[in-house]
Amino acid sequence: GSGLNRLAQAAGKKYFGTATDNSELTDTVYTAILDNKVEFGQITPANSMKWDATEPTRGTFTFSGGDQIANLAKTNGQLLRGHNCVWYNQLPSWVSSGQFTAADLTTVIQNHCGTLVGHYKGQVYSWDVVNEPFNDDGTWRTDVFYNTLGTSYVSIALQAARAADPNAKLYINDYNIEQTGAKATAMLNLVKQLLAAGVPLDGVGFQCHFIVGEVPTSFQSVLQQFTALGLEVAITELDIRMPTPASQANLAQQQKDYQSVVQACMNVEGCAGITVWDFTDKYSWVPSTFSGQGAACPWDQNLVKKPAYNGIVAAL
């Protein structure tokens, strides 16, 4: 039948999914769509599994928000993507300014990733273990992890995650790696090194926070460069923003853009699935992050499907 997840699965994908957030779950018009496995076979917590939410002070873990999303996935029969273990952003100051030695920060990462991933053992299809390690020019982001441990923080986190849940697929996730260029090359080189060294890594996530009319034409070939290494790939945070208020012309272009992005995943066998970074403009992160931009999701502010929805359907 119709519906994004049903169509994606019928075409051989594992899921079509969406991000969601705890504060949205009291909106019954919203949850009627979110909970419908015909549309969404996978969910990602937009915030509640991040470091600031799960270990706000050292050694004190709070899983209430993450558990609510994990339980919802279980109730709905949806796959769950864990997001995330190690990221420079939404990182509590006890980590970012912790003045840790390399040995101490290693322990901190091992304890955080091990406890977080272990808490959700058996419930998570895939984890964004490392999020956004690179700058746009392909150099390493000089966050506390890199500054203290160099590139080794990546394997420290991946190994801790594997030990905590051997069945979860472990990903590195980033944006602006969807087109050929320095950043995609940096990611490709990193994953080659990790695989050669036997570090546990199963996939690379392509966030796909795009601008209307600017979907990279090389996206499918980039996906194939990664699957050629034996890795899974996924579209993990898709949205396509435009200046607001949205024009009819941009909404029509957005339909084409959604279709071409989803088509790239459909054309690549190792592309597991597609996740939109929430499905409605009502709860999109875009307007509060990109001034004057919005209308990035396939459902509008009123939970009504936009032309973008039909673009996705056309690709599935």
Ligand code: XIL
């Ligand atoms: C965003 C959330 O959607 C917002 O609610 C929050 O204020 C900031 O983070 N890349 C990521 C996501 O990996 O975690 C980000 O999520 C969006 C960009």
